[in-house]
Amino acid sequence: MDRTDRASRVIGAPPATIYDALLDRDSLEAWLPPEGMRGRIARWDPRPGGGFRMVLTYLDSADSPGKSCDATDVVDVDFADLVPAERVVQRAVFASDDPAYAGTMTMTWHLAATGAGTEVTVTATGVPPGIDQADHEAGIASSLANLAAYVETAR
Numbered sequence: 001m002d003r004t005d006r007a008s009r010v011i012g013a014p015p016a017t018i019y020d021a022l023l024d025r026d027s028l029e030a031w032l033p034p035e036g037m038r039g040r041i042a043r044w045d046p047r048p049g050g051g052f053r054m055v056l057t058y059l060d061s062a063d064s065p066g067k068s069c070d071a072t073d074v075v076d077v078d079f080a081d082l083v084p085a086e087r088v089v090q091r092a093v094f095a096s097d098d099p100a101y102a103g104t105m106t107m108t109w110h111l112a113a114t115g116a117g118t119e120v121t122v123t124a125t126g127v128p129p130g131i132d133q134a135d136h137e138a139g140i141a142s143s144l145a146n147l148a149a150y151v152e153t154a155r
Contacts, residue, residue: 017151
């Protein structure tokens, strides 16, 4: 099953600021985890061909089975393409024994300057079938809201 999930948001900051937040370890830990999760980066190499490992933990483990283990998602992300102030392309693989989460998901973060700041569009392709589409798009939208709050507060 090949599907595309997407979300977008206009953020009140220039593309260069958004790009920097996509490639800064502390920034990613602060804003990338969607609502109801916290994240920790275990490996970090911010260059084309590099990447990171993020450990995401559900804050309420009672109703949140993780993909990797109880209440935890572990994802290895490679930077496939980095175009300053324009685009970040990531290839993500979940650490999971469940075949419903197998495969490589590509996440493209596209940045377009607007009069109000930057329109950030996130497009996910090759999404594993075990990831619910509505939940995934809500999670992307939540991360975008976190990103907006993070960079707009820093200005």
